[in-house]
Amino acid sequence: MAAKTVQLTPLAQETRTALPTPEAAGHLNRAQQTLRIWACREDGPIRPIRINGRLAWPVAELRRVLGVA
Incomplete structure:
Protein backbone atom coordinates (compact mmCIF):
# COMPACT_ATOMS: atom_id res chain seq x y z
CA MET A 1 0.00 0.00 0.00
CA ALA A 2 1.49 3.34 -1.05
CA ALA A 3 1.80 6.22 1.38
CA LYS A 4 -0.60 9.09 0.88
CA THR A 5 1.07 12.14 -0.65
CA VAL A 6 0.22 15.41 1.06
CA GLN A 7 0.44 18.61 -0.99
CA LEU A 8 2.22 21.15 1.22
CA THR A 9 1.65 24.89 1.07
CA PRO A 10 4.92 26.74 1.73
CA LEU A 11 4.95 27.93 5.35
CA ALA A 12 5.66 31.50 4.26
CA GLN A 13 2.32 31.44 2.37
CA GLU A 14 0.28 29.43 4.90
CA THR A 15 -2.77 31.33 6.17
CA ARG A 16 -4.06 28.79 8.70
CA THR A 17 -2.99 29.14 12.32
CA ALA A 18 -2.44 25.40 12.85
CA LEU A 19 -1.85 22.35 10.68
CA PRO A 20 -2.91 18.72 11.08
CA THR A 21 -0.24 16.15 11.90
CA PRO A 22 0.34 14.84 8.33
CA GLU A 23 1.08 18.32 7.00
CA ALA A 24 3.22 19.36 9.97
CA ALA A 25 5.21 16.13 9.66
CA GLY A 26 5.77 16.84 5.98
CA HIS A 27 7.16 20.30 6.70
CA LEU A 28 9.42 18.94 9.43
CA ASN A 29 10.50 15.94 7.34
CA ARG A 30 9.55 13.61 10.20
CA ALA A 31 7.21 10.66 10.48
CA GLN A 32 3.72 11.43 11.74
CA VAL A 59 2.16 27.39 12.10
CA ALA A 60 4.04 30.11 14.01
CA GLU A 61 5.96 27.41 15.92
CA LEU A 62 6.70 25.46 12.74
CA ARG A 63 8.07 28.65 11.19
CA ARG A 64 10.20 29.32 14.29
CA VAL A 65 11.69 25.80 14.35
CA LEU A 66 12.38 25.81 10.63
CA GLY A 67 13.63 29.41 10.52
CA VAL A 68 11.00 30.53 8.01
CA ALA A 69 10.17 34.23 8.02
Missing part, protein backbone atom coordinates in the same frame (compact mmCIF):
# COMPACT_ATOMS: atom_id res chain seq x y z
CA GLN A 33 4.30 9.06 14.63
CA THR A 34 7.30 11.13 15.72
CA LEU A 35 5.05 14.14 16.16
CA ARG A 36 2.52 12.06 18.06
CA ILE A 37 5.29 10.89 20.41
CA TRP A 38 6.37 14.51 20.95
CA ALA A 39 2.78 15.32 21.87
CA CYS A 40 2.48 12.43 24.33
CA ARG A 41 5.83 13.02 26.00
CA GLU A 42 5.62 16.82 25.74
CA ASP A 43 9.34 16.90 24.94
CA GLY A 44 9.52 17.87 21.28
CA PRO A 45 10.58 21.19 19.81
CA ILE A 46 6.91 22.05 19.21
CA ARG A 47 3.90 21.54 21.45
CA PRO A 48 0.63 20.91 19.66
CA ILE A 49 -2.75 22.24 20.60
CA ARG A 50 -5.64 19.82 20.90
CA ILE A 51 -8.85 20.58 19.08
CA ASN A 52 -11.70 18.18 19.87
CA GLY A 53 -9.15 15.49 20.75
CA ARG A 54 -7.08 15.97 17.60
CA LEU A 55 -3.59 17.40 17.39
CA ALA A 56 -2.98 20.68 15.59
CA TRP A 57 0.52 22.09 15.14
CA PRO A 58 0.84 25.91 15.34
Whole structure:
Protein backbone atom coordinates (compact mmCIF):
# COMPACT_ATOMS: atom_id res chain seq x y z
CA MET A 1 0.00 0.00 0.00
CA ALA A 2 1.49 3.34 -1.05
CA ALA A 3 1.80 6.22 1.38
CA LYS A 4 -0.60 9.09 0.88
CA THR A 5 1.07 12.14 -0.65
CA VAL A 6 0.22 15.41 1.06
CA GLN A 7 0.44 18.61 -0.99
CA LEU A 8 2.22 21.15 1.22
CA THR A 9 1.65 24.89 1.07
CA PRO A 10 4.92 26.74 1.73
CA LEU A 11 4.95 27.93 5.35
CA ALA A 12 5.66 31.50 4.26
CA GLN A 13 2.32 31.44 2.37
CA GLU A 14 0.28 29.43 4.90
CA THR A 15 -2.77 31.33 6.17
CA ARG A 16 -4.06 28.79 8.70
CA THR A 17 -2.99 29.14 12.32
CA ALA A 18 -2.44 25.40 12.85
CA LEU A 19 -1.85 22.35 10.68
CA PRO A 20 -2.91 18.72 11.08
CA THR A 21 -0.24 16.15 11.90
CA PRO A 22 0.34 14.84 8.33
CA GLU A 23 1.08 18.32 7.00
CA ALA A 24 3.22 19.36 9.97
CA ALA A 25 5.21 16.13 9.66
CA GLY A 26 5.77 16.84 5.98
CA HIS A 27 7.16 20.30 6.70
CA LEU A 28 9.42 18.94 9.43
CA ASN A 29 10.50 15.94 7.34
CA ARG A 30 9.55 13.61 10.20
CA ALA A 31 7.21 10.66 10.48
CA GLN A 32 3.72 11.43 11.74
CA GLN A 33 4.30 9.06 14.63
CA THR A 34 7.30 11.13 15.72
CA LEU A 35 5.05 14.14 16.16
CA ARG A 36 2.52 12.06 18.06
CA ILE A 37 5.29 10.89 20.41
CA TRP A 38 6.37 14.51 20.95
CA ALA A 39 2.78 15.32 21.87
CA CYS A 40 2.48 12.43 24.33
CA ARG A 41 5.83 13.02 26.00
CA GLU A 42 5.62 16.82 25.74
CA ASP A 43 9.34 16.90 24.94
CA GLY A 44 9.52 17.87 21.28
CA PRO A 45 10.58 21.19 19.81
CA ILE A 46 6.91 22.05 19.21
CA ARG A 47 3.90 21.54 21.45
CA PRO A 48 0.63 20.91 19.66
CA ILE A 49 -2.75 22.24 20.60
CA ARG A 50 -5.64 19.82 20.90
CA ILE A 51 -8.85 20.58 19.08
CA ASN A 52 -11.70 18.18 19.87
CA GLY A 53 -9.15 15.49 20.75
CA ARG A 54 -7.08 15.97 17.60
CA LEU A 55 -3.59 17.40 17.39
CA ALA A 56 -2.98 20.68 15.59
CA TRP A 57 0.52 22.09 15.14
CA PRO A 58 0.84 25.91 15.34
CA VAL A 59 2.16 27.39 12.10
CA ALA A 60 4.04 30.11 14.01
CA GLU A 61 5.96 27.41 15.92
CA LEU A 62 6.70 25.46 12.74
CA ARG A 63 8.07 28.65 11.19
CA ARG A 64 10.20 29.32 14.29
CA VAL A 65 11.69 25.80 14.35
CA LEU A 66 12.38 25.81 10.63
CA GLY A 67 13.63 29.41 10.52
CA VAL A 68 11.00 30.53 8.01
CA ALA A 69 10.17 34.23 8.02
